[in-house]
Amino acid sequence: MKNLFKKYEGKLPLKVINDLKENMPKNISEAKLKKILEETVTEYNKMLVQPGESVGLVGAESIGEPGTQMTLNTFHFAGVAEMNVTMGLPRIIEILDGKKNISTPMTEIYLKKPYSQGKDIKRLALSIKETTLKEIVSEFVVDIAESKIEIKFDEKKMQDIGVDYPVIQKSIKANFKELALSKKGDVITLKLNEKEKELNQLFKTKEKIKEIYVQGIKGITQVLPIKKGDEFLIITAGTNLKKILELDFVNKPRTISNNVFEISSVLGIEAARQVIINEVYKVIENQGLNVDIRHLMLVADTMCATGAVKGVTRYGVVKEKSSVLARASFETPIKHIFNASLIGEVDNLNSVVENVMLNQPVPVGTGLPGLITKVKRS
Amino acid sequence: MSEAYLNGKFIGTVENPNEFIKKVRDGRRKGTVSNNLNIYYNKITSNIQMNDDKGRLRRPLIVIKDGQSLLTESHIKKLENNEILFSDLVKQGVIEYLDAAEEENAFVAFSREALTKEHTHLEIAPMAMVGLCTSLVPYANFSPGARISIGSKNQKQALGMYAINFPIRIDMDINMLHYPQMPLVQSVMHDVSNYNKHPSGQNMVVAIMSYKGYNVDDAVVLNRASIDRGLGRSTYYRPAIAEELRYSGGLTDEVSIPDKDVKGYKSEKDYRLLEKDGIIFQEAKVTEGDVIIGKTSPPRFLSSMDQYNFAPSSRRESSKALKHGEEGIVDFVLITENSEGNRLIQVKIRDQRIPEIGDKFTSRHGQKGVVGLIVDQADMPFTASGITPDLLFSPHGIPSRMTISHLIELISGKVGALSSRYIDGTLFDVEPEKMLRKELLSLGFRENGVETMYNGITGEQMEAKIYIGNIYYMKLRHMVANKIHARARGPIQLLTRQPTEGRAKEGGLRLGEMEKDTFVAHGASLLLKERFDADRTIVPVCEECGMVAVHDTFKNRLYCPVCGDNVEINFIEVSYAFKLLLDELKSLTIHPKLILKNKY
Structure with missing residues (x-):
């Protein structure tokens, strides 16, 4: 029997053969199986697109026609635990035009076993989020006479995010080597150099300190732990897939961002193609429209054919x-x-x-x- | 303290705005301040806005003081006796005009009964809330506003009697309805506006039912017998106008029968209807191509020698002829002079328009539709008393549009027709439907307006009772005869050799970009080529330089203007538009080289 299947390997795709293998009764006769396989081959050939079929134009019309019925913008997700995501026609245009900076970049982070059950989910989420100093500070005091800055910290917030003083001190030192730093209780005092005693400099330094990066992943502006089915995952606004995949609690094969260009540079062009298909299909499904996925596959194939993502614009696909x-x-x-x-x-x-x-x-x-x-x- | 603005310009501040506004308003009512001025106090910004400029929509209201109307019985009596006029009431401050802004400060009572101490104004009549055309819609307060607006817009397009002196007028594109009738269901405005002296519709017997699907999608079915008796019949008038223009050098156009050697001479047949003066006679039957006014013009470009050489051959033909698809009868010829002193000839042509499939009809409730079928009276459904409807209206037009007024007019129209009187359907002030139903019952009909009807074809009694009565229907000016258009062959544009565009130029119907896509999607490649063959040309191409060569058919010689005689030249078939593109590229100093190859 195995031999018979092997014979048909060139004529049928592997998936079809495997499907047949699984669903065949054990004691089927050789002759009957052959008949079934022959029938499958004729059916399969019938389903193939015929030579000379204008697939591109039919695809374009098939996406374009329902596109005219799409509502321009959908204003849902007004609730608490969701983010406002660009959907509808603007999103489709964004993807197909191959925009490098998309309007709502997002990552879906799937987690490894203990965490995917909800362990430490809030702390993990906050540890990913890019935190600047101003977010954990309760008060800045600028002493003009002594030319020093006193920073009072909000310890509760620090605990929530999971930062401690050594980390803060380290990151301040890394950014401002010339400052003299001293800590007393929840206050860190920074003293300016004698040389830079100008008043202007003092305020400039204060503003710079505010933006000091403390912890988290750069580019992640918002995090949102949610439960999907029976597992927890983290959705982020802003993407940095490369850094996220370096984290050890992340389930790497499943974590994905919605930025086609990022995917293509981190995971490769085939992944980018799949993201184009998924993202466009998501919008079309969301609008309650019905477009055959093969049309989208064709578009994605054309966009990715050169190895780099090219938009359907005069600078992209048309230029080729x-x-x-x-x-x-x-x-x-x-x-x-x-x-x-x-x-x-x-x-x-x-x-x-x-x-x-x-x-x-x-x-x-x-x-x-x-x-x-x-x-x-x- | 408030800021005061006049026509949007700051003019000063006011200590006590309320007192100031009261003073201005009292002044306006007394006549010491212009009654064109409107004043408005904005509570939020505490600004006073005054306006007396043009372009504000204003409406008259009765002034109320302490819950009492200033318009008294004696005023009304005097009005009735023509002792005073409406404008006198405005002068006396009994009635004043408010604009949109001042209405924000006013509290207007709907009727005299609803008056309270707080009210500042009273409606003259509830009907005054809408305009002239809208108040011609009967039972308007029973239908959605959108439908009423459409209904009043449609009435403006209705055919009727637009002017009494129409036989001696020359107007462009004018229609006259042949037998206009006064509407059975009227509003006060029909009297006030003298509508009954120039009505623009006919009271038709309408049954609300479907007829074999010929009245789906807002179509209506008409009774042929009614049409033969003159229902919806109209005449269409359009003039042909010619002017004897004067040109420099003492040359003029000349209205006459053109000589045979005139440039652009048509054919003798086309000029056959012209009298000696070059103008057609009255009551002449004309069809397309017939010349109505024969005219010749001097040549367009005069060389210095030609000035002394007035050979008639150099004159151009510029007659007025009937265009493609037009026909009619010459109604009236007018010879006069225009403001520049040139002789002006105007010929009015008339054409009878009998309702046909595609003509547009409407009731007064925004229920317009086109004729879907004209049925012989024998095939029309009939009632027990033998009445056949003039028009069948589809019931599917009612639920989504909710034009209840359309349905009520049917009942009151029926009562009006049976009891030979006009029914009052004035907005907000109608004869109660209950009374009408009672009257209908007393006239021997079902009070809800339905009747048993029989299928005109089989004679079977219909299962459902049919809602049937009289509705005032109007014929609208959009008629198929003015719009019908088709083409197989015809004129082409000079530049592109593609068919011309538009009905007036007998143009083609464009197979556009998206239509082309459907051909490609079906893989109908050769059919597509054939469809685009309209500007097909065969051009000689020089194999050497790849540019279009010359084929001198006179000497039967092929040569390339660039490479000369001794090159191979072959013919190719391309669209003329492409040849044009090649020419334009050449003008951009781009060398478009065609590389020829045998197809097989």
């Missing part, structure tokens, strides 16, 4: 087209025609737009095949 006329018919025609004339580009009229312009049969569907006959020589 080989035909001058096709590029010119999209946007900025004069630029393309001039540049083509400078280097003497040749347009081989291989795709649809050029052939419509020249009133030639477009090479899709019935226009694709040609007939070749042998001419009898008499």
